[in-house]
Amino acid sequence: MKQKSIFEIVLMVVFFFFIAYAVLGFAGIAPLPGGGKDEENIYLGSVVIWGTAPSVAISDAIDAAGFEKKVKVSYVQKNTATFDRDLTEALANGVGPDIVLLSEDLILRYQNRIQPIPYATLPIDRFKALFIQEAELYLGNDGIAALPLTVDPMVMYWNRDLFSSAGIINPPTSWSQFIDEVVPKITMVDYGAKIKRSAIAFGEFDNVTHAKDIISLLILQAGNPIILVGADGALEVVLEERFGYDVVPAQEALKYYTQFSDPSQDVYSWNRSLPLSESAFLSSDLAVYFGYASEYKEMKRKNPHLNFDVADMPQREVGAKQKITFGKMRGLSVLKATKNPNAAFAAVMLMSGPDFISTVSRLMGVPPARKDLLSKKPEQENALFYQLALQSRAWLDPLPETTSAIFRGMTEDILSKRANFADTIETAARKLENALRIKR
Known part of the structure; x- marks a missing residue:
């Protein structure tokens, strides 16, 4: 394989941060800088997500999200019992997904396969302000292993x-x-x-x-x-x-x-x-x-x-x-093996926005992991679930x-x-x- 020049690598890094910051702004995670509209119109390609969550919930939320002009996202539901084996085989054959929907008990197992989100893109204090306390399990030395979607208390x-x-x-x-x-x-x-x-x-x-x-x-x-x-x-x-x-x-x-x-x-x-x-x-x-x-x-x-x-x-x-x-938590992680890292990171950031998470939460019947959404408690029994979402904890298994x-x-x-x-x-x-x- 031809080795990339230093110029190409630097250019890729600059382009990633340029796109990432624009998408974070669109997702409501960071403010858009002036002139951000042009970045929003860039189409980055397509990505595939694997997870064990119900396909009807994730796919329907993707269809309703309306960000296909920026990145096309496809979701594949996998069997919980065979997920690890299927993923290992797929990555070995070069046909794996770009993103995985990662539960809190798989953070350590997959940490060497994940490309963390740099803290320069999403600072720790901003992450903590956005997401529930259990989500801090995703914080590592090198960055953020996943952006959380939902928690099931x-x-x-x-x-x-x-x-x-x-x-x-x-x-x-x-x-x-x-x-x-x-x-x-x-x-x-x-x-x-x-x-x-x-x-x-x-x-x-x-x-x-x-x-x-x-x-x-x-x-x-x-x-x-x-x-x-x-x-x-x-x-x-x-x-x-x-x-x-x-x-x-x-x-x-x-x-x-x-x-x-x-x-x-x-x-x-x-x-x-x-x-x-x-x-x-x-x-x-x-x-x-x-x-x-x-x-x-x-x-x-x-x-x-x-x-x-x-x-x-x-x-x-x-x-x-x-x-x-x-609490059983799910978050989106970009794999190192992705062939389109810019599109993968953009998809993860877009799917961490309040509109998408709100839709997924409703379709799955579990609370969102974003604190701004938890402040808007629904009626009846779901109000208790939202309260318990803030109390949810787990450990690095x-x-x-x-x-x-x-x-x-x-x-x-x-x-x-x-x-x-x-x-x-x-x-x-x-x-x-x-x-x-x-x-x-």
Whole structure:
């Protein structure tokens, strides 16, 4: 391949920043400089996006956006289970996409394949002013890994009939209320230790929908970020750290979670013989279900007669100063392998504008990741989802499948009494460190 001259490289860089700034202005991310209209009229070509989000939502939003005069964007929905393999093979054969719709748990996995957006184009303070706090997971040493579109916050679905029958007026706002009131009044266990009805599906892993995310949330609420990003960008597993607390936060979180599947505990409410927690909730055998905002309409469809409502995620204590829920976030990343970087960056920036994100948010049934859009709360249950979007947090997951196995192992070690809480957390920390090394 003929090597580009220094002049050609400099010219490309200057042209990129020229186009990028103009497009940022069009997307409402940066102000347009004087004379910006000419830059807006430049057609940059076409790009392809791969992602696992529903095609009907992304493609319809692209069609409605009206920026085809600047860049033509095509979206291809891929299977979640085969996405990584499909992308690796496509890139190896030189036929990969230009952009990927990246979830928060894939940031580390794909960081070497991503071309970050330079901070000279979009400064950190401007990024933080525009997007929710969880979006800061996309901030790296070399730039911004992705521009966020949506966030799907975890919420608490609760069965109104089961609560009212038990004489409980309001859903719990703190985890301690499950122990003090909800479990004693709702969970039913017969003399053979068979669970007839459950207040909460905690403790086990395989039959608890979103178990890994729930455990992650409890650890984050306890004050532990799981993996810490240092000032130099270095990643450190901190699962064993105390962070000034008397008890290791991760131990406290794991102890709370597993007690509900321990037959020797008064709060025993769940075991591995029971169905998947989502199914149990839909059949009114489970009082609360921790799921995502995106599940609301589907749950209504699956059981239109179920009398349920949506509430905030419980916190460590009533009136917690900092409320936290877990959020599944999606953002757009440009791949280094793109054959048209100017068009790819332009597409990402245009799709990060308020109009496009608002359309995608509505079509997907999840809140937007832009704070200016979250300030315009919709009616009914979506207003709560918007509030929880601002409270959403997550962590930098090195290898999602591997870490799922690690979290499963933590619950199994405790419930089988193979190890105590300190040893279990120590073992999990070593495994997370190994996963981080493999990722690197």
